[in-house]
Amino acid sequence: MGKYLIRRLAEMILTLFLIATATFFLLEAVPGDPLSERADKLSPTVKENLYKKYGLDKPMMERYAITMKGICVGDFGESFVYAGQTVGGLIHDRLPVSARLGLQQVILGVAVGLLLGILAAVKRGTIADYLVIALSVLLISVPHLIFGLLLQKVFAGNLQWFPTIGWPAGKDLWFGGWEYTVLPTLTGCFTYIATYARLLKTSMLDVINQDYVLTAESKGLSRARIIRKHILRNSFIPVITQLPMSIAMCITGSFFIESIFSIPGIGQYYVTAVNNQDLSIIMGETVILAAMYIIVLFITDLLYVAIDPRISMTGKSR
Amino acid sequence: MAALTPDKFKIIGYTQEEANRIDRPTISYWQDAWRRLRKNPVAMASLVVLGLLVIMVIIGPLIRGYDYESMNVMEKNLKPCAKYWFGTDNLGRDLFSRIWVGARASLVIAIVATALKLIIGTVYGALMAHFGGWVDEVLMRIIEVINSIPSLLLTILIMMVLGNNLFALLVALSVTAWCNTARQVRGMIKQLRESEYVYAAEVLGASPVHIIMKHYIPNMLGILILDTATAIPMFIFTEAGLSFLGIGLKAPAISLGVLISMGQQNMEFYPFQLLFPCLVLCIIVMAFNLLGDGLRDALDPRLRQ
Amino acid sequence: MSEQKPILEVKNLRVSYHTYAGEVKSVRGVTFSLNKGEAIAIVGESGCGKSVTAKSIMGLIKAPQGEIKKDSEILYNGTNILNYDKKQWKNYKGGECAIIFQDALASLNPTMRVGKQIMENLMGHKNMTKKEAQKEAVEMLRLVGIPEPEKRVRQYPHEFSGGMRQRVMIAIAFACDPKILICDEPTTALDVTIQGQILDIIKGLQKKNDTSVIMITHDLGVVANIAQRIAVMYSGVIVESGTCEDIFYRPRHPYTWALIQSVPRLDLKNKQELATIPGTPPDLLNPPVGCPFCTRCSYCMPICKEAMPEATDFGNGHTASCWLHHPMAPKVDMPALKGGE
Numbered sequence: 001m002g003k004y005l006i007r008r009l010a011e012m013i014l015t016l017f018l019i020a021t022a023t024f025f026l027l028e029a030v031p032g033d034p035l036s037e038r039a040d041k042l043s044p045t046v047k048e049n050l051y052k053k054y055g056l057d058k059p060m061m062e063r064y065a066i067t068m069k070g071i072c073v074g075d076f077g078e079s080f081v082y083a084g085q086t087v088g089g090l091i092h093d094r095l096p097v098s099a100r101l102g103l104q105q106v107i108l109g110v111a112v113g114l115l116l117g118i119l120a121a122v123k124r125g126t127i128a129d130y131l132v133i134a135l136s137v138l139l140i141s142v143p144h145l146i147f148g149l150l151l152q153k154v155f156a157g158n159l160q161w162f163p164t165i166g167w168p169a170g171k172d173l174w175f176g177g178w179e180y181t182v183l184p185t186l187t188g189c190f191t192y193i194a195t196y197a198r199l200l201k202t203s204m205l206d207v208i209n210q211d212y213v214l215t216a217e218s219k220g221l222s223r224a225r226i227i228r229k230h231i232l233r234n235s236f237i238p239v240i241t242q243l244p245m246s247i248a249m250c251i252t253g254s255f256f257i258e259s260i261f262s263i264p265g266i267g268q269y270y271v272t273a274v275n276n277q278d279l280s281i282i283m284g285e286t287v288i289l290a291a292m293y294i295i296v297l298f299i300t301d302l303l304y305v306a307i308d309p310r311i312s313m314t315g316k317s318r
Numbered sequence: 319m320a321a322l323t324p325d326k327f328k329i330i331g332y333t334q335e336e337a338n339r340i341d342r343p344t345i346s347y348w349q350d351a352w353r354r355l356r357k358n359p360v361a362m363a364s365l366v367v368l369g370l371l372v373i374m375v376i377i378g379p380l381i382r383g384y385d386y387e388s389m390n391v392m393e394k395n396l397k398p399c400a401k402y403w404f405g406t407d408n409l410g411r412d413l414f415s416r417i418w419v420g421a422r423a424s425l426v427i428a429i430v431a432t433a434l435k436l437i438i439g440t441v442y443g444a445l446m447a448h449f450g451g452w453v454d455e456v457l458m459r460i461i462e463v464i465n466s467i468p469s470l471l472l473t474i475l476i477m478m479v480l481g482n483n484l485f486a487l488l489v490a491l492s493v494t495a496w497c498n499t500a501r502q503v504r505g506m507i508k509q510l511r512e513s514e515y516v517y518a519a520e521v522l523g524a525s526p527v528h529i530i531m532k533h534y535i536p537n538m539l540g541i542l543i544l545d546t547a548t549a550i551p552m553f554i555f556t557e558a559g560l561s562f563l564g565i566g567l568k569a570p571a572i573s574l575g576v577l578i579s580m581g582q583q584n585m586e587f588y589p590f591q592l593l594f595p596c597l598v599l600c601i602i603v604m605a606f607n608l609l610g611d612g613l614r615d616a617l618d619p620r621l622r623q
Numbered sequence: 624m625s626e627q628k629p630i631l632e633v634k635n636l637r638v639s640y641h642t643y644a645g646e647v648k649s650v651r652g653v654t655f656s657l658n659k660g661e662a663i664a665i666v667g668e669s670g671c672g673k674s675v676t677a678k679s680i681m682g683l684i685k686a687p688q689g690e691i692k693k694d695s696e697i698l699y700n701g702t703n704i705l706n707y708d709k710k711q712w713k714n715y716k717g718g719e720c721a722i723i724f725q726d727a728l729a730s731l732n733p734t735m736r737v738g739k740q741i742m743e744n745l746m747g748h749k750n751m752t753k754k755e756a757q758k759e760a761v762e763m764l765r766l767v768g769i770p771e772p773e774k775r776v777r778q779y780p781h782e783f784s785g786g787m788r789q790r791v792m793i794a795i796a797f798a799c800d801p802k803i804l805i806c807d808e809p810t811t812a813l814d815v816t817i818q819g820q821i822l823d824i825i826k827g828l829q830k831k832n833d834t835s836v837i838m839i840t841h842d843l844g845v846v847a848n849i850a851q852r853i854a855v856m857y858s859g860v861i862v863e864s865g866t867c868e869d870i871f872y873r874p875r876h877p878y879t880w881a882l883i884q885s886v887p888r889l890d891l892k893n894k895q896e897l898a899t900i901p902g903t904p905p906d907l908l909n910p911p912v913g914c915p916f917c918t919r920c921s922y923c924m925p926i927c928k929e930a931m932p933e934a935t936d937f938g939n940g941h942t943a944s945c946w947l948h949h950p951m952a953p954k955v956d957m958p959a960l961k962g963g964e
Contacts, residue, residue: 137607
């Protein structure tokens, strides 16, 4: 167990190192440099100082070493575009915003999706089943980009039930300003509802046909108990595998939502940084998001072991 | 019952053909899959819708005879009318023509990206499965590293490096997508190679070509068809999203994503400019999704009865 | 035969499955009865409907694919179980009647501890508390010969070997002392060396609890070991039934002849070629009007293709459905085994 954790930890660090390296060289390959626009109007000496300040005067390999060293101690440097803005400060300000948006989406979406999935599987062939199928096809086929725009137009624009843009801040950061979060959360959770309803239904129907469900039935157990103890637990295995994908989606999928509703989250800032060629910010955010993602993947593996006794901790991880 | 006469009680035994007769006609996997797909009204309807869409994408811009690029300042932001079925945009361009040209671009991008994904994924997966050992290990690690980055981040990074053009978009879209295909192909080949029927075919002296044609390809085709049906709508999604964020294609190049993002700017006053491109996008994606569902049901051998 | 009232009577059982291709008539009018403490075997090749019969008795035929036809009757102690309400079913399944399937690995829930799978049954039918059930589960495992049962109850099915898993299945089935035990090919998936052990356990528990057993198998060796009476099934109907002795030494149906001849024998002196039955059984999608075996029968007559033969009674409960026993038919005896005795 301890050995396994150490090995996984080493693997995670190595992966992160590779990602950081790849990102660094990718960014190096971007034509032009982020300062050229600002520097053009400046005198040569000021320009030189500016380049020196951001370390762009040094050769590539040296900058690589500096960047990697910085990452090791959690210092990603300063924004190239907005003076004084550090990656650390940015994450501190914006991560909670994105985290709340993401969590609200996933919790609502997965919960509703799983309930609908159970309903569809248990009431197979009835109207309820067909409604769930139709709903999930609809929800999966309409990109949340479009949902966001439509919801915004109808409920914020025409009906004025909710504010069009914005997000709670200050003391409302986590628990408050709900009216601002309703539309973005709805927009994001539709995909999860559809994905999980379909996933759980398919998986449950698969399990229902297994012999051990027949065994359970031959014991004269109540239907509720068969579903709870025998069908659901086994059906959850593919759901668990899907979860990291959802977390990843909730990190990056919110990019669109943050853009539509002008939510000051990390996604929106990432897009801005890309458009501004703000190298240090991009680097920092990429590494931090990837690190979060890797940790989520790891947690999923642990969950997997917990739910399926056939998979041992020390065996193949995935 | 007919009368019982002595001649009905003569032993005649059985004939070999009669004993071996199999009443149910044998149908191959593909015939059966096609038969089941055809019986699925939703999937067939999607197929028809997709056919119509393809036709519209080809001839749509020609129907009204308006150039999708030429502007007409006198007729901007018109509501849908007899002259302009879907209205015009803020530069007085015919939206009907623009939407079909945009849809064409979106579809082509999605199809090419899917082709790239399949080719790279299949070759990569086959290499992994064929060489095994440390090659497999290293190649698998590469996939794991790529999969450890949220794919949208990587896509955006690639777009940044290569600029806002079609080529960049294709590379960016397929750069992460092939990993999944490669994994599936690898798993499938490994499973097939260890399966007893392929082993049996080898022992019986079947040539490698025969084994590849008769066992590997038919088995993998199912996976790849499904992969295609799910990848195309996904790519259409991503393309639209990127263009919307201003990271994908940029005007004057058009695609559904570009049209949607332009529509959003005028959403307050001219909602139809947003509505129509959204509608077309949704129809395309929904048709592909429904067809994909139908294919999944049709190709799943466990459902064969 | 003693004239006691049978514990289970199956009358004209007909079961169909609705598939893509159409209605498959898996069981087409099966009738038999089972006495208390008796073991009967239902023998036949795969697809002959024996498993479907077992599932029907256990109440496991599921709509909408599976359908038990209207006038079928399954009488348990005189009441038709097909008319049971929810509560009666709950008591009957697992409490009165239990089943053991062929593939123990697939039949055990992979994510539930073995002990719990036994306890479920006990808590459902015997109103035991968790503690009592736990104790009883250990006892059950000990009873079926699993070493270190205290440790084993806490393990998952994949940690058991094939034979051990089947023992667990037996423990689950016998947990509530059922009156009827259905064994659906319980030894088919096992090594020959284990098969005997498993049968011995079943036999031992049957004697101890005076359980009636329905043994479904295609292995005549298993039948000889355990059953007092045999029903030979072919293509959804019982073609011959009788005591073990009658079926093995005085079989009357050509299909039974063929079945017996296709058993490898070690007791014959000369080397014999293993007899096989040519061809395949008819498709139950459109079952034949006549005798279903006629396309593979060496003694087929024109009448066989036209009408289903009636059952002929040979006394002592021995019946066979074959036109050869019609007074107008030529007299035919079972062919002698090649190789001599």
